[in-house]
Amino acid sequence: MTQPLKIHYTPIEVRGYELDSFGHVNNAVYLNYFEHGRWDLFRKLKLNEIIHATHRIIVVTDIHVRYMREAKLYDELEVRTRMIREGLYLIFKQKIFNKQSGLAIARGEVKTIFLAQETRKPTDIPKEFIEYL
Amino acid sequence: MTQPLKIHYTPIEVRGYELDSFGHVNNAVYLNYFEHGRWDLFRKLKLNEIIHATHRIIVVTDIHVRYMREAKLYDELEVRTRMIREGLYLIFKQKIFNKQSGLAIARGEVKTIFLAQETRKPTDIPKEFIEYL
Amino acid sequence: MTQPLKIHYTPIEVRGYELDSFGHVNNAVYLNYFEHGRWDLFRKLKLNEIIHATHRIIVVTDIHVRYMREAKLYDELEVRTRMIREGLYLIFKQKIFNKQSGLAIARGEVKTIFLAQETRKPTDIPKEFIEYL
Amino acid sequence: MTQPLKIHYTPIEVRGYELDSFGHVNNAVYLNYFEHGRWDLFRKLKLNEIIHATHRIIVVTDIHVRYMREAKLYDELEVRTRMIREGLYLIFKQKIFNKQSGLAIARGEVKTIFLAQETRKPTDIPKEFIEYL
Numbered sequence: 001m002t003q004p005l006k007i008h009y010t011p012i013e014v015r016g017y018e019l020d021s022f023g024h025v026n027n028a029v030y031l032n033y034f035e036h037g038r039w040d041l042f043r044k045l046k047l048n049e050i051i052h053a054t055h056r057i058i059v060v061t062d063i064h065v066r067y068m069r070e071a072k073l074y075d076e077l078e079v080r081t082r083m084i085r086e087g088l089y090l091i092f093k094q095k096i097f098n099k100q101s102g103l104a105i106a107r108g109e110v111k112t113i114f115l116a117q118e119t120r121k122p123t124d125i126p127k128e129f130i131e132y133l
Numbered sequence: 134m135t136q137p138l139k140i141h142y143t144p145i146e147v148r149g150y151e152l153d154s155f156g157h158v159n160n161a162v163y164l165n166y167f168e169h170g171r172w173d174l175f176r177k178l179k180l181n182e183i184i185h186a187t188h189r190i191i192v193v194t195d196i197h198v199r200y201m202r203e204a205k206l207y208d209e210l211e212v213r214t215r216m217i218r219e220g221l222y223l224i225f226k227q228k229i230f231n232k233q234s235g236l237a238i239a240r241g242e243v244k245t246i247f248l249a250q251e252t253r254k255p256t257d258i259p260k261e262f263i264e265y266l
Numbered sequence: 267m268t269q270p271l272k273i274h275y276t277p278i279e280v281r282g283y284e285l286d287s288f289g290h291v292n293n294a295v296y297l298n299y300f301e302h303g304r305w306d307l308f309r310k311l312k313l314n315e316i317i318h319a320t321h322r323i324i325v326v327t328d329i330h331v332r333y334m335r336e337a338k339l340y341d342e343l344e345v346r347t348r349m350i351r352e353g354l355y356l357i358f359k360q361k362i363f364n365k366q367s368g369l370a371i372a373r374g375e376v377k378t379i380f381l382a383q384e385t386r387k388p389t390d391i392p393k394e395f396i397e398y399l
Numbered sequence: 400m401t402q403p404l405k406i407h408y409t410p411i412e413v414r415g416y417e418l419d420s421f422g423h424v425n426n427a428v429y430l431n432y433f434e435h436g437r438w439d440l441f442r443k444l445k446l447n448e449i450i451h452a453t454h455r456i457i458v459v460t461d462i463h464v465r466y467m468r469e470a471k472l473y474d475e476l477e478v479r480t481r482m483i484r485e486g487l488y489l490i491f492k493q494k495i496f497n498k499q500s501g502l503a504i505a506r507g508e509v510k511t512i513f514l515a516q517e518t519r520k521p522t523d524i525p526k527e528f529i530e531y532l
Binding site: 015032036073 | 415435437442472
């Protein structure tokens with residue numbers, strides 16, 4: 001990774017009710033983990049406030065998840081999140097690591113776009129975001 | 134049950150992602166089923182419209198669930214819901230049946246109260262509800 | 267689509283507890299819908315029995331979701347699922363339609379691979395699946 | 400509370416995907432929090448190992464939740480869990496506190512019973528549990 005300073009870290013511990021009937025974390029739960037990583041980053045950088053102040057909303061257009069290894073009960077994980085820009089799109093590159101083994105268990109890419117709150121038409125990324133990319 | 138005409142029926146089929154690591158429907162999912170039964174009843178009787186028109190909100194104060202039998206993948210269930218009044222409280226009496234066996238698998242009681250939208254103070258049950266009790 | 271006979275249809279109705287804080291179906295819930303579509307297809311075609319009898323397990327390696335339109339409370343949806351083969355991979359091509367509008371609201375691609383139950387090594391798709399591709 | 404030393408504390412932070420369409424933590428999510436508190440206690444005291452070694456399983460028969468205050472995004476909560484015995488039943492008394500305000504937001508009581516793994520008949524609480532009650 002070329003921008004180590006821009007990576008955001010969110011710890012997560014696997015909870016009993018997140019396991020599926022095979023005893024592993026269910027596929028859809030990884031999306032919850034990734035989403036938690038993004039909310040956590042938004043809070044730290046006060047990005048919700050910027051979005052609100054610039055009269056925009058942000059919507060997800062695409063999600064891609066690569067499942068690499070299983071997560072099990074009580075595993076201590078870490079979601080690593082960074083943002084890149086691709087035209088009008090703000091893209092979240094995320095990885096989930098198992099803290100004990102140090103190995104990546106999943107990789108995610110979440111593509112989002114900003115809409116003007118009024119017109120719901122696509123608009124550019126708020127300039128206040130640029131320093132975090 | 135003394136008011137058979139006032140019972141509302143909602144069919145539900147157990148989905149794969151609702152199973153826990155023991156292969157049974159997770160305890161918290163029963164609350165989803167009960168909630169779905171209430172939303173379904175609200176839609177049929179247009180109760181959300183009444184609540185909105187009378188400037189109230191409805192909040193849950195207590196939930197009690199009695200777990201009686203397991204639910205497994207693909208089971209066809211039925212949530213039966215009726216409403217009773219207890220002072221200011223509107224109480225939902227709910228049961229989940231397995232349609233194949235005819236046996237009850239869980240019983241729920243959900244206690245709710247209406248608040249005035251403005252003041253957030255407890256208020257009475259809208260009179261339009263009375264015919265459904 | 268070139269194989270209309272091989273498409274599997276699963277009806278789903280949006281439930282109140284599936285909405286997020288914006289009043290829309292949460293992103294992760296779409297994965298639940300897609301998963302339900304696959305479990306439903308597996309039941310109809312008795313695929314779990316085949317997997318079990320051939321001493322395999324099936325694991326998800328990749329999920330891609332394209333979000334196209336919002337889903338709201340009480341929307342009646344339909345998940346359409348078909349399977350294709352790509353080398354060792356069994357790929358589920360899925361779409362969610364709004365039955366009222368007839369419009370697609372999301373598209374999903376779920377890539378899976380079979381492992382031998384004993385060795386956990388990748389193995390080929392059971393030949394009994396071929397007629398359904 | 401008369402047994403302060405027997406109380407187990409589990410921190411939880413409210414996550415974005417746990418909010419419902421009213422912007423509050425959904426009712427069913429509280430059950431997840433309570434369940435997480437119990438799994439956390441079981442891990443610390445190695446109770447799963449005891450249950451397994453004594454050839455029992457533990458099942459939930461009743462849940463009662465009293466909702467007292469709302470939980471909102473990013474709230475830092477604490478689940479406090481203690482166990483008491485009531486005949487054959489092992490009962491979990493749980494409370495969720497908001498760490499900022501110090502106020503209780505929900506109270507839960509989860510009634511469980513042990514079954515012999517083989518016969519699925521009710522059996523007594525493993526004696527190794529007694530010191531934790």
